Amino acid sequence: xxxxxxxxxxxxxxxxxxxxxxxxxxxxxxxxxxxxxxxxxxxxxxxxxxxxxxxxxxxxxxxxxxxxxxxxxxxxxxxxxxxxxxxxxxxxxxxxxxxxxxxxxxxxxxxxxxxxxxxxxxxxxxxxxxxxxxxxxxxxxxxxxxxxxxxxxxxxxxxxxxxxxxxxxxxxxxxxxxxxxxxxxxxxxxxxxxxxxxxxxxxxxxxxxxxxxxxxxxxxxxxxxxxxxxxxxxxxxxxxxxxxxxxxxxxxxxxxxxxxxxxxxxxxxxxxxxxxxxxxxxxxxxxxxxxxxxxxxxxxxxxxxxxxxxxxxxxxxxx
Numbered sequence: 001x002x003x004x005x006x007x008x009x010x011x012x013x014x015x016x017x018x019x020x021x022x023x024x025x026x027x028x029x030x031x032x033x034x035x036x037x038x039x040x041x042x043x044x045x046x047x048x049x050x051x052x053x054x055x056x057x058x059x060x061x062x063x064x065x066x067x068x069x070x071x072x073x074x075x076x077x078x079x080x081x082x083x084x085x086x087x088x089x090x091x092x093x094x095x096x097x098x099x100x101x102x103x104x105x106x107x108x109x110x111x112x113x114x115x116x117x118x119x120x121x122x123x124x125x126x127x128x129x130x131x132x133x134x135x136x137x138x139x140x141x142x143x144x145x146x147x148x149x150x151x152x153x154x155x156x157x158x159x160x161x162x163x164x165x166x167x168x169x170x171x172x173x174x175x176x177x178x179x180x181x182x183x184x185x186x187x188x189x190x191x192x193x194x195x196x197x198x199x200x201x202x203x204x205x206x207x208x209x210x211x212x213x214x215x216x217x218x219x220x221x222x223x224x225x226x227x228x229x230x231x232x233x234x235x236x237x238x239x240x241x242x243x244x245x246x247x248x249x250x251x252x253x254x255x256x257x258x259x260x261x262x263x264x265x266x267x268x269x270x271x272x273x274x275x276x277x278x279x280x281x282x283x284x285x286x287x288x289x290x291x292x293x294x295x296x297x298x299x300x301x302x303x304x305x306x307x308x309x310x311x312x313x314x315x316x317x318x319x
Contacts, residue, residue, distance in 0.1 A: 026055050030064065030079040035269035043231060056080060059101045066109040067277055069291055070213040072192075073222075073264065075277075076109035078102050081131045082266050082273070084224065085113060086211055088190030091121035094146070095209065095224055096266065099134025099172065106135065107142070117143055121189055122179075124196075125150040126226030126266055127206040128158030130165075130172050137173040148178040149187070151198050153205030155180065181207065199249065201242020201308070202227020208249065213262055215289050222262035223297075225249065228270050230308060236315040239308055246305045253297055261294045271300055 027035050038052040055061055062078040069075060077083035077098065083106055084095040092115055098106045110117065120143050125133045128150070136148060136158075150158070155177045162174035181187075181196035188194075195210040206227035213222045233239060253260040265271050279290045 026051050027061070027079070030268070030274045032269040032272045032274055035080070039229075039269065043229065062102065063105050066112045067280075068113075069264075069277070069280060070215050070220075070222075070262075070289075072212075072214045074109075074113040074115075075273075076106055076113065077268070078105065079274070080267060080269065082224075082264070082268055083109075084264050085110065085115060085120075086192065086194075086213075087115070088192045090190030091119050091145075093122045093124060093187075093189060093192075093194060093211075094120050094143075095124045095264070096126055096132045097123060097135035097139055099130050099132075103135045103138045106139075118145055120146045122146060122187060122194070123148045124187075124194065124207075124209050124224075125154065125158075126208070126224065127203045128154050128156070128161055128174075129203065129232075130161065132266065133158050133174065134172045136175045140175050148175060149181055149196070150179075151182065151196075151205045151207045152177075152180045153198075153200070154203070154207055155205070157203055157205045197248070197252075199226055199245035201238060201245045202229055203232060204238065204241070206245075208245075210252070210260065213264075215292070220261045220292050221258055222264050223249070223253075223260045224264045224266060226266060228265070228267060228304065230311050233311070233315065236312055236319065239312040239315050243305060243308050243312070246301050246308065250298065250301045250305075253294060253301070259294060260297060261292045263291075263293075263297045263300065271296065 038049050041049050042052065062080060064077065064079055067075050072087045074085040075082070076085055081098055082096065083098050086093045086095065123139065123143065123146050125136065125148065140148065158174045162172055165171045183196065183198045185196045186193050192212050197208040197210065199206050199208045208223055208226045210221060210223045212219050230239060230242060263271060265273060268274055276290050
């Protein structure tokens with residue numbers, strides 16, 4: 001996610017600058033609805049709501065303990081940005097790196113899962129914005145056996161944004177290009193296959209990833225959609241690309257042979273992740289898994305598409 005906001009708030013977002021306590025208390029417990037509403041306000045107005053900005057810039061308000069939504073998946077992210085560990089029989093895959101003040105909490109959460117850093121074989125990165133790849137430079141020397149993965153445009157965007165940040169208080173570094181993937185490229189690790197998809201729109205280099213998740217002996221197809229917002233748009237063509245990406249994801253989700261039943265999101269507030277966590281904590285034996293929800297994924301894609309169609313008309317009117 002990329003913000004076009006006032007310098008002070010941007011600094012808080014990038015660097016984790018401490019903010020007044022009420023910014024922390026505003027979203028106590030990481031409730032998806034209120035957070036989503038504030039991001040919706042941001043999207044409509046183009047202006048960061050001050051209380052949302054203060055909360056985003058309060059590191060202690062973002063910390064979450066790790067939890068396991070599936071037998072082979074651990075959540076190791078923070079409240080507003082996700083990071084996932086997917087375990088296989090031959091090592092582990094990390095999805096997205098967090099950033100800045102959250103490198104330490106990420107490493108602490110990884111340790112809580114019992115995962116050795118040397119066992120992380122791939123880091124799949126969704127796009128070049130700081131909140132998703134800003135931690136790569138700090139993680140690279142700590143993950144001796146990991147290959148870092150992104151689309152070529154994603155690598156280019158990250159390098160450009162990191163270079164543009166130099167000399168300022170919100171500076172961040174990006175690693176050199178490692179592995180480049182394109183649509184339908186597959187990474188096999190142990191008993192799982194990770195399929196990359198180029199899904200431009202949020203940024204031109206956004207990637208999504210499909211893989212298997214397991215629950216009580218059952219295997220389901222999951223996706224991490226790399227970009228969910230239209231907050232860094234250059235014009236109509238980018239919105240059109242976003243719509244095309246959503247249509248492709250919609251088709252893949254409904255595929256009669258495989259399909260997609262689980263969305264492990266990049267931003268938990270977008271589909272009620274914390275509420276799902278609470279529901280799973282209360283799940284009785286034999287109850288269905290709340291996150292195995294193909295219709296919920298299709299509904300989210302439809303909502304994103306509807307908003308994109310409206311945004312496309314706005315962008316066209318600017319021409």
